[in-house]
Amino acid sequence: xxxxxxxxxxxxxxxxxxxxxxxxxxxxxxxxxxxxxxxxxxxxxxxxxxxxxxxxxxxxxxxxxxxxxxxxxxxxxxxxxxxxxxxxxxxxxxxxxxxxxxxxxxxxxxxxxxxxxxxxxxxxxxxxxxxxxxxxxxxxxxxxxxxxxxxxxxxxxxxxxxxxxxxxxxxxxxxxxxxxxxxxxxxxxxxxxxxxxxxxxxxxxxxxxxxxxxxxxxxxxxxxxxxxxxxxxxxxxxxxxxxxxxxxxxxxxxxxxxxxxxx
Amino acid sequence: xxxxxxxxxxxxxxxxxxxxxxxxxxxxxxxxxxxxxxxxxxxxxxxxxxxxxxxxxxxxxxxxxxxxxxxxxxxxxxxxxxxxxxxxxxxxxxxxxxxxxxxxxxxxxxxxxxxxxxxxxxxxxxxxxxxxxxxxxxxxxxxxxxxxxxxxxxxxxxxxxxxxxxxxxxxxxxxxxxxxxxxxxxxxxxxxxxxxxxxxxxxxxxxxxxxxxxxxxxxxxxxxxxxxxxxxxxxxxxxxxxxxxxxxxxxxxxxxxxxxxxxxxxxxxxxxxxxxxxxxxxxxxxxxxxxxxxxxxxxxxxxxxxxxxxxxxxxxxxxxxxxxxxxxxxxxxxxxxxxxxxxxxxxxxxxxxxxxxxxxxxxxxxxxxxxxxxxxxxxxxxxxxxxxxxxxxxxxxxxxxxxxxxxxxxxxxxxxxxxxxxxxxxxxxxxxxxxxxxxxxxxxxxxxxxxxxxxxxxxxxxxxxxxxxxxxxxxxxxxxxxxxxxxxxxxxxxxxxxxxxxxxxxxxxxxxxxxxxxxxxxxxxxxxxxxxxxxxxxxxxxxxxxxxxxxxxxxxxxxxxxxxxxxxxxxxxxxxxxxxxxxxxxxxxxxxxxxxxxxxxxxxxxxxxxxxxxxxxxxxxxxxxxxxxxxxxxxxxxxxxxxxxxxxxxxxxxxxxxxxxxxxxxxxxxxxxxxxxxxxxxxxxxxxxxxx
Numbered sequence: 036x037x038x039x040x041x042x043x044x045x046x047x048x049x050x051x052x053x054x055x056x057x058x059x060x061x062x063x064x065x066x067x068x069x070x071x072x073x074x075x076x077x078x079x080x081x082x083x084x085x086x087x088x089x090x091x092x093x094x095x096x097x098x099x100x101x102x103x104x105x106x107x108x109x110x111x112x113x114x115x116x117x118x119x120x121x122x123x124x125x126x127x128x129x130x131x132x133x134x135x136x137x138x139x140x141x142x143x144x145x146x147x148x149x150x151x152x153x154x155x156x157x158x159x160x161x162x163x164x165x166x167x168x169x170x171x172x173x174x175x176x177x178x179x180x181x182x183x184x185x186x187x188x189x190x191x192x193x194x195x196x197x198x199x200x201x202x203x204x205x206x207x208x209x210x211x212x213x214x215x216x217x218x219x220x221x222x223x224x225x226x227x228x229x230x231x232x233x234x235x236x237x238x239x240x241x242x243x244x245x246x247x248x249x250x251x252x253x254x255x256x257x258x259x260x261x262x263x264x265x266x267x268x269x270x271x272x273x274x275x276x277x278x279x280x281x282x283x284x285x286x287x288x289x290x291x292x293x294x295x296x297x298x
Numbered sequence: 299x300x301x302x303x304x305x306x307x308x309x310x311x312x313x314x315x316x317x318x319x320x321x322x323x324x325x326x327x328x329x330x331x332x333x334x335x336x337x338x339x340x341x342x343x344x345x346x347x348x349x350x351x352x353x354x355x356x357x358x359x360x361x362x363x364x365x366x367x368x369x370x371x372x373x374x375x376x377x378x379x380x381x382x383x384x385x386x387x388x389x390x391x392x393x394x395x396x397x398x399x400x401x402x403x404x405x406x407x408x409x410x411x412x413x414x415x416x417x418x419x420x421x422x423x424x425x426x427x428x429x430x431x432x433x434x435x436x437x438x439x440x441x442x443x444x445x446x447x448x449x450x451x452x453x454x455x456x457x458x459x460x461x462x463x464x465x466x467x468x469x470x471x472x473x474x475x476x477x478x479x480x481x482x483x484x485x486x487x488x489x490x491x492x493x494x495x496x497x498x499x500x501x502x503x504x505x506x507x508x509x510x511x512x513x514x515x516x517x518x519x520x521x522x523x524x525x526x527x528x529x530x531x532x533x534x535x536x537x538x539x540x541x542x543x544x545x546x547x548x549x550x551x552x553x554x555x556x557x558x559x560x561x562x563x564x565x566x567x568x569x570x571x572x573x574x575x576x577x578x579x580x581x582x583x584x585x586x587x588x589x590x591x592x593x594x595x596x597x598x599x600x601x602x603x604x605x606x607x608x609x610x611x612x613x614x615x616x617x618x619x620x621x622x623x624x625x626x627x628x629x630x631x632x633x634x635x636x637x638x639x640x641x642x643x644x645x646x647x648x649x650x651x652x653x654x655x656x657x658x659x660x661x662x663x664x665x666x667x668x669x670x671x672x673x674x675x676x677x678x679x680x681x682x683x684x685x686x687x688x689x690x691x692x693x694x695x696x697x698x699x700x701x702x703x704x705x706x707x708x709x710x711x712x713x714x715x716x717x718x719x720x721x722x723x724x725x726x727x728x729x730x731x732x733x734x735x736x737x738x739x740x741x742x743x744x745x746x747x748x749x750x751x752x753x754x755x756x757x758x759x760x761x762x763x764x765x766x767x768x769x770x771x772x773x774x775x776x777x778x779x780x781x782x783x784x785x786x787x788x789x790x791x792x793x794x795x796x797x798x799x800x801x802x803x804x805x806x807x808x809x810x811x812x813x814x815x816x817x818x819x820x821x822x823x824x825x826x827x828x829x830x831x832x833x834x835x836x837x838x839x840x841x842x843x844x845x846x847x848x849x850x851x852x853x854x855x856x857x858x859x860x861x862x863x864x865x866x867x868x869x870x871x872x873x874x875x876x877x878x879x880x881x882x883x884x885x886x887x888x889x890x891x892x893x894x895x896x897x898x899x900x901x902x903x904x905x906x907x908x909x910x911x912x913x914x915x916x917x918x919x920x921x922x923x924x925x926x927x928x929x930x931x932x933x934x935x936x937x938x939x940x941x942x943x944x945x946x947x948x949x950x951x952x953x954x955x956x957x958x959x960x961x962x963x964x965x966x967x968x969x970x971x972x973x974x975x976x977x978x979x980x981x982x983x984x985x986x987x988x989x990x
Binding site: 060062063064066108136138139164 | 907
């Protein structure tokens with residue numbers, strides 16, 4: 036009887052061990068496709084420290100290659116606040132814990148007119164998981180992304196128009212952003228638990244007011260000083276100090292969100 | 299150690315036994331003809347901890363290992379992955395730690411730590427190709443950091459290799475191995491027939507690789523000489539040199555294989571290339587008396603290492619590609635002193651004190667290179683002097699016959715003096731780190747057939763040199779510029795308990811349970827150049843092992859190791875760690891005549907990053923041969939069931955086409971293990987050293 040038990044146990048064990056190693060196979064996390072669009076709800080009037088209340092009336096931008104990130108297992112002390120949250124993209128490598136990775140993408144180039152009628156960006160593909168951020172880069176708007184040659188954003192990374200008012204002076208401004216270094220934005224805010232059942236629409240949302248630090252997109256800009264001829268109209272272009280300040284605002288993750296919308 | 303041949307007299311830490319047998323007696327004992335293939339299963343004096351295991355030269359020989367890394371797997375729960383080719387350090391897993399290239403497993407050769415602090419390819423990098431398997435007298439694995447001598451990188455445990463010529467090889471041996479894939483290995487050992495620690499050994503390997511991009515050639519030389527300076531007094535000199543040139547295949551996306559775009563053993567892109575050189579010198583002195591043991595050693599190491607690899611294709615740099623060249627030069631000086639003394643109080647008590655110093659002078663750089671090897675970007679260029687001192691004190695006390703105590707306290711201090719040559723303006727920084735590690739082991743030899751164990755201790759890993767430049771507050775930065783958290787010592791609390799029992803005179807069993815808590819583990823990722831401050835991790839597991847030797851010519855062993863390693867906050871498993879590992883071995887034969895060995899190894903499911911997982915695999919080896927008086931011929935079969943083994947598995951992004959618009963989500967990547975291979979081993983014994 037004892038011998039039989041040993042024989043049966045040995046056969047079962049051997050069969051199990053052999054079954055374990057049948058063929059190389061793996062289980063990838065589920066891919067979830069979510070449509071992505073944009074909205075202008077964050078383009079509200081804001082007042083900077085210099086007292087200029089700024090209302091944006093036009094904002095066109097060329098963006099490309101959106102990446103969605105999970106923070107992985109990085110210690111939470113790194114996340115001192117959302118405002119300085121940055122997700123280190125650790126390119127996994129044999130032997131290394133892979134955390135804080137890009138696990139979702141939407142590849143392509145788009146010219147987005149937040150006050151216009153641009154088409155949705157497309158379907159982003161994300162691995163299931165808890166997301167904490169996103170990255171994207173800016174591109175030069177041209178014919179390849181459907182921008183007409185007479186469009187103000189044509190040849191630039193972004194175009195913005197609006198009115199700045201400090202109570203005594205009102206200035207109409209136009210901003211033409213030409214990014215000089217890498218046109219990259221890292222660590223935008225995207226909080227979502229993506230599951231295989233997720234059916235929400237993602238929306239790219241620029242925000243003029245950082246809700247965590249109350250910083251305006253236009254901090255550091257004195258529109259009155261820019262209006263040298265006092266005609267109430269200012270054009271901010273590459274090479275000026277104001278351009279460089281606003282270019283940094285454009286690249287600052289504090290001012291970019293991706294929001295999961297209920298349809 | 300559970301199954302002991304009588305040729306091995308005492309284990310590390312078994313102080314009383316060590317001091318009662320003088321060295322000459324020990325040598326004579328090892329030379330005795332009966333020493334080989336003595337099969338009675340006896341529980342010798344118990345080990346210090348439940349997780350301690352010694353592997354004898356006989357057991358190593360039975361495995362017919364082609365490299366020292368293969369020997370590690372003789373200890374339950376250790377998993378070894380080669381994601382390059384012969385010459386590149388292995389990736390190690392132990393007790394829930396992904397030790398990468400050695401960051402959580404301390405390996406010592408004759409007491410010298412082989413882990414390389416701040417190696418350009420990984421903190422604690424281990425290259426085991428400098429040890430020739432045929433001159434290992436014994437491997438002792440101390441799992442967990444519970445003993446005072448266990449130092450930097452011993453968070454998973456410490457592996458000690460004691461060098462010497464096993465009794466079966468005394469006098470000399472010439473071994474030639476040729477496998478069905480063209481790999482050739484030749485080993486020559488010449489030794490004093492009367493002293494295992496007087497030898498010269500040479501090993502050379504040429505491996506065309508079982509698939510593309512795995513070609514390698516390497517050579518190792520070892521020479522050791524022991525002087526007997528009087529009763530219980532010895533002096534040793536060791537000279538060890540190694541060189542290797544090897545390719546690196548990178549990792550393959552599993553999806554590409556599943557979709558038929560590539561074969562299982564294929565490799566993408568251009569082969570990686572590595573070059574490894576090391577020269578090591580050690581001088582040691584030891585004096586043993588009935589009441590005192592003094593040991594001293596000083597060592598010097600010269601190291602040169604370079605590596606070109608590309609695991610991600612064109613993901614980071616669509617134009618030039620992600621190929622990266624790492625260059626590392628180091629010179630090391632160090633010394634260790636240990637003193638043990640017997641004190642006459644109630645019960646045998648030995649106090650032990652030790653101290654050591656080690657300085658590593660390092661020059662290292664990392665470049666991005668294109669496919670023709672042109673450097674187009676310098677990622678880093680560092681110089682560093684690392685000074686590490688330690689001291690420990692403890693006692694080994696047996697107040698009662700049924701209780702052994704070994705409490706200790708260890709103090710480590712490290713001074714980092716690092717220069718960053720990469721920015722336009724030279725940066726220099728000094729930083730001091732220190733760590734206190736209280737430890738204690740307790741064993742209860744309640745009966746000659748039963749011993750219970752309990753251990754608790756702190757283990758640590760010093761930070762990488764480059765990490766001293768890290769700053770915490772970074773916004774809007776590209777990853778390549780993000781410098782991560784501040785440098786800090788990673789440490790944790792370790793607890794272990796277990797039992798060892800002789801069920802019959804032929805059957806020994808042991809069971810161990812352990813628990814590890816690591817707080818805010820700091821991992822410096824050399825890919826992103828970032829200090830990753832990982833969340834708290836907890837690891838718990840069990841190891842069960844049995845040995846059975848019913849007859850003089852047959853012995854069998856089996857073990858299973860289960861581990862549950864998770865990040866506490868997310869409850870996600872630590873990536874890459876096998877959920878379980880099981881081994882079974884049957885060895886047949888005696889000192890002469892036919893012999894054989896069958897080994898079955900099963901590695902369980904591995905959870906990867908982002909919730910991905912790969913299934914386990916099974917690996918079987920069989921060898922069979924005949925030992926004649928002056929020669930032996932053996933035929934060995936590797937991967938007997940011809941499984942396609944994903945030895946290493948990872949989940950990361952890659953882009954192997956130059957189409958920058960191609961979506962790149964993380965995918966399972968793997969490194970293939972050996973395919974089915976037949977190996978012929980021919981061994982000629984120059985002098986059998988008394989074995990006839």
